[in-house]
Amino acid sequence: MYNQPSPLEVPVLTRRFRLPNSHKIDTYLANEGYQAFEKAIGMSQDDIINEVKASGLRGRGGAGFPTGMKWSFVPRQSPKPKYIIVNGDESEPGTCKDRLLMEFDPHQLIEGILIAGLAVGAHQGYIYIRGEFRYLIEHMDRAIDEAYARGYLGDNILGRGIKFHLATHSGAGAYECGEESALLESFEGKRGNPRIRPPFPAVAGAYSCPTVLNNVETYCAVPSIILKGAAYFAGLGSPKNGGTRLFCLSGHVNKPGVYELPMGFNLMRLINEVGGGVRGGKKLKAVIPGGSSCPVLKADECDLNLDFDTVAAAKSMLGSGGVVVMDEDTCMVKAALRIMRFYAHESCGWCIPCREGTTWLRKVLQRFHDGQGVKSDIVLIGDLSRNMLGRTFCPLGDAAAMPTIAFVEKFRDEFEAHLDGKPCPYEKKLVAA
Amino acid sequence: MTFSPELEARFAKFLAKYPEDRKRSATIPMLIYAQDEIGSVTPELVAEVAKRVGSTPLQVEEVVGFYSMLHKGKGMGKYHVQVCTNISCLLRGGAELYEQASQKLHLGHKQVSADGFVSLEEVECMGACSWAPAVQINYDFYHDVTPEQLDKLLSGLMAGKKPEEIAEVKKVSC
Numbered sequence: 001m002y003n004q005p006s007p008l009e010v011p012v013l014t015r016r017f018r019l020p021n022s023h024k025i026d027t028y029l030a031n032e033g034y035q036a037f038e039k040a041i042g043m044s045q046d047d048i049i050n051e052v053k054a055s056g057l058r059g060r061g062g063a064g065f066p067t068g069m070k071w072s073f074v075p076r077q078s079p080k081p082k083y084i085i086v087n088g089d090e091s092e093p094g095t096c097k098d099r100l101l102m103e104f105d106p107h108q109l110i111e112g113i114l115i116a117g118l119a120v121g122a123h124q125g126y127i128y129i130r131g132e133f134r135y136l137i138e139h140m141d142r143a144i145d146e147a148y149a150r151g152y153l154g155d156n157i158l159g160r161g162i163k164f165h166l167a168t169h170s171g172a173g174a175y176e177c178g179e180e181s182a183l184l185e186s187f188e189g190k191r192g193n194p195r196i197r198p199p200f201p202a203v204a205g206a207y208s209c210p211t212v213l214n215n216v217e218t219y220c221a222v223p224s225i226i227l228k229g230a231a232y233f234a235g236l237g238s239p240k241n242g243g244t245r246l247f248c249l250s251g252h253v254n255k256p257g258v259y260e261l262p263m264g265f266n267l268m269r270l271i272n273e274v275g276g277g278v279r280g281g282k283k284l285k286a287v288i289p290g291g292s293s294c295p296v297l298k299a300d301e302c303d304l305n306l307d308f309d310t311v312a313a314a315k316s317m318l319g320s321g322g323v324v325v326m327d328e329d330t331c332m333v334k335a336a337l338r339i340m341r342f343y344a345h346e347s348c349g350w351c352i353p354c355r356e357g358t359t360w361l362r363k364v365l366q367r368f369h370d371g372q373g374v375k376s377d378i379v380l381i382g383d384l385s386r387n388m389l390g391r392t393f394c395p396l397g398d399a400a401a402m403p404t405i406a407f408v409e410k411f412r413d414e415f416e417a418h419l420d421g422k423p424c425p426y427e428k429k430l431v432a433a
Numbered sequence: 434m435t436f437s438p439e440l441e442a443r444f445a446k447f448l449a450k451y452p453e454d455r456k457r458s459a460t461i462p463m464l465i466y467a468q469d470e471i472g473s474v475t476p477e478l479v480a481e482v483a484k485r486v487g488s489t490p491l492q493v494e495e496v497v498g499f500y501s502m503l504h505k506g507k508g509m510g511k512y513h514v515q516v517c518t519n520i521s522c523l524l525r526g527g528a529e530l531y532e533q534a535s536q537k538l539h540l541g542h543k544q545v546s547a548d549g550f551v552s553l554e555e556v557e558c559m560g561a562c563s564w565a566p567a568v569q570i571n572y573d574f575y576h577d578v579t580p581e582q583l584d585k586l587l588s589g590l591m592a593g594k595k596p597e598e599i600a601e602v603k604k605v606s607c
Contacts, residue, residue: 002564002576002605081452093519093558126450131465131502132559134572167450170462173502175557189460189486191499207455250521250562257563292520292558322562324521338523342557348499 001104003257006274010236012244013220014260017104023139025146028107034152036223040115041160043226045076048119052222054230056242061087061178061215062291062320063395064308067222071212073202074120080209084116084125085187085201088216089171089178091130092291093342094322097246097258098216102129102136105220106143110152112219114164115226116212123163126206127216128183131172140168175346179394180213182348193350194394215320217246238264241307251325252279264307271302271325282327286411290319292339293399295406296332316406331426332414336407337365343400354397357388361404368415371423378415381408434481440470444485456486460496464503473508501557510545510552512590514538515569518555521562530566530583531555537587551590570596573604 001017016022016031028034040048053068074082086109090098102109113125129137144166147153155163169187171177177186181195184206205211221243225233234242241263247270250256254276261270267289271277278284284299289306294317297304304314311318326335344358361384364377385401385408392398408415417425436444443466444459451458463482468474474497476490483490497503516522516531535541538553545552561567564576568583573596575582582602589599596604 090560091558094521094562095558096560096562096564099560130560131461131500132569132572135574169450169458170465172461172465172500174500186461187458188455189457189488189496190492191495207452248563250565251524256565288520322521324524324562326524330524335520335523338518338520342519345557 001100001258003255006255006257006259008269008274009260010244010262011260012224012233012236013101013108013217013246014104016108017100022104023106023143025107025143025150025152028105032223032227033107034111036225036227037111037114037118037152038158040118040226041158041162043118045119045121048115048226051230052119052225055221055225055233056230056237056240057218057221057225057233058241058308059215060217060221060245060321062092062293062317064318067214067218070202070214071116071119073200074210074212075203076121078210081124082120082122083206083209083211084113084120084122085184085206085211085213086113086125086127086216086219087178087180087183087213088127088129088133088136089183090133090216090320091175091178092293092320092322093339094248094250094288094291094324095320096248096250097321099133099136100246100258101216101220102133102140106140107147108220108223109140109216110143110147110166112222113166114152114157115222116214116219117164118162120210120212122212123165125164125166126169126187127166128169128171128177128187130177131170134170137168137170144168174348175342176348176394176396179396182394183213184211191348193348196393236262238262238305238307238310240309245306245321247306248320248322249275249325250322252282252327252330253277253325254279261306264305264310267297267302267304267306267323270306270323275325278325278327280327282329284325285328285330286326286332286335288322288324288326288403290317291322292324292342293317293395293403294319295402296335296410298410329426331369331424332407332411333365333369333418334424334426336404337362337369339403340365340400343396347396347400351392351394351397353388353391354400357384357397358400360384361400365404368418369424371418373415373419375416375419378408378412434477436467437470440466448485457488457492458486460486460488460493461500464493464497468503468508473504473506475505507545507549509543509554511550512570512596513552513554514587514590515554515556515559517557517559517561517565517567517569519558521558522566525565526580527566530568530578530580533580533583534587537584538591550593570604575602576605
């Protein structure tokens with residue numbers, strides 16, 4: 001692992017990470033590996049899906065949709081083949097967990113995929129991995145080869161008459177392909193533009209066939225749920241938010257890192273007790289709780305529990321678990337600008353409000369940060385953002401608009417401090433320091 | 434168009450992954466691995482991939498334009514230095530690292546050195562946020578990069594060394 005563990009962690013998905021050769025199938029088999037799959041073979045499809053439903057597992061990619069319910073939407077009888085697709089396109093700024101799950105415990109992911117295959121009656125799976133993670137594509141390929149060699153993948157798995165094949169699939173650089181319908185387009189060899197829904201992937205996904213599409217971490221939670229039971233998993237978290245979560249702590253903390261903590265863990269405790277507090281003894285200014293598309297929280301809003309519902313009640317989102325901590329010297333205009341530069345770069349151009357909105361917002365925020373803004377720009381930023389909300393095929397438009405609105409509303413004083421040709425007050429402070 | 438036996442073997446493996454009438458799925462994996470071998474996505478490569486997956490060259494061409502890692506023309510340098518300046522890296526000095534690299538290499542965003550050995554790109558989040566600031570050279574990750582480490586990496590590259598020969602700074606290994 002790349003960071004030291006915290007004593008506050010509850011290792012479930014990461015429980016094998018620090019074993020020697022944690023990525024090898026022998027290590028996996030010696031530590032409860034593939035036992036959940038064998039148990040699932042003896043269960044009915046409904047039993048598996050009901051167990052996942054009862055566990056309270058919700059999608060770890062960002063939306064937090066109940067996983068068992070998603071699986072139940074796949075039609076049981078279908079003349080078409082069914083597919084299991086894994087979203088390993090991890091690219092939400094602030095998020096670096098799926099990488100670790102694939103690197104340190106690839107067989108846990110394979111086992112989760114196999115169980116999903118049993119649950120919906122699919123015989124083929126693909127792991128879509130972002131192109132930048134080349135080393136992981138090759139790493140997963142080796143793990144898949146091991147699983148084939150040991151009879152956990154193939155035409156007659158473990159001699160039990162079960163057929164399942166699995167392969168990796170490389171992306172080539174596009175944040176948009178983390179959105180499920182764009183990912184499917186990309187998987188089919190096309191531009192990563194989103195599809196209009198309905199139909200949802202459960203009915204018409206890969207090659208227009210019924211498809212289960214979940215995030216890497218979501219599949220990785222499944223073996224523990226099946227092996228140890230829904231009640232065990234649900235009990236780890238908070239109400240309606242089962243299990244643990246890999247929180248990616250980054251920014252101005254003393255001990256950034258990826259930490260597995262129960263759902264509902266307190267954000268201030270994450271920063272201070274797990275992360276060792278704000279770096280340099282500085283004051284906390286703001287936190288992005290779940291990746292760059294989640295509205296920023298002011299320091300006085302950070303005493304909250306990190307589960308989907310509590311963070312939503314605070315008008316932000318738990319998102320992908322990327323917790324970005326910003327200290328008192330951080331310029332909020334600069335943070336908003338950098339995030340908007342990202343969305344303007346990554347907008348696929350399919351929907352005009354997103355394509356034009358992100359570009360205009362990038363220009364206005366750049367002008368503002370350069371000290372060339374005027375007071376009406378503050379209103380303009382809000383207007384542009386609100387005109388994107390809910391007006392695009394996929395959530396990228398909202399992902400760009402929501403944090404921008406929050407930055408302007410919560411830190412209006414900082415925007416005003418940049419007005420009328422003044423240089424950025426924080427840049428000056430940094431230079432002086 | 435001819436490729437190395439290794440790449441041909443890889444292509445065969447890619448094409449075997451997808452259902453018989455769905456070979457178009459191999460388009461992006463084929464393009465990116467072929468680019469690694471020949472340096473960029475050339476019109477000949479586009480035509481060749483189209484032929485092998487059963488698409489038209491135009492269908493492949495439109496894919497090439499979408500993905501940030503696919504490069505047309507002469508492509509990027511033999512060693513492509515990518516510095517992340519997105520939010521988590523920004524907070525820990527990523528933008529300063531990019532400026533440092535730009536000044537030292539005398540290269541701007543997506544520019545390639547005259548000898549084609551080194552190129553530079555300011556990239557979006559590469560998924561190393563908790564170990565920021567992060568740099569990637571080709572597919573190798575460098576975590577928690579300091580200005581001194583970056584200087585050593587760049588000096589080595591400018592002297593014609595491969596990154597693995599620059600002993601002082603180690604990539605993240607898997």
